[in-house]
Amino acid sequence: MLSAKYRNGVPPDSRAAFPHMAPYVEPYLDEHSRRVVESVCTAAEGLGVPPLAVALSWARDQEGVASAVVGPRTLPQLEGILRVEAVELPPEIRDALDDATSGRGR
16 A cells, blocks of 8 residues: 555556455555555655655654565565665654654644
8 A cells, every 4th residue: 555556546457456355455545544645655756765665664663663564576576675775764754654644644
């Protein structure tokens, strides 16, 4: 979700496009999730990095988070994930994402 893959709907090549997988993804396509994704995308545009980099960097830096589960299907996806290690989010962006994910950014 936070990679912005579903930002404009369900892509035909996504897991959610398969009827047996859609029920697992649909709960995350609500209005709150859309606001969080838009916050991630705004931060990504401002930093000049992909939304995935912002999302994984934010998750990585959360207190109590030991790891983030990723599911690359292609080598370029994996390479993008591995480049995230070099991304550092400014405190203002971390705070804005904290607000958006907690519901305070509504």
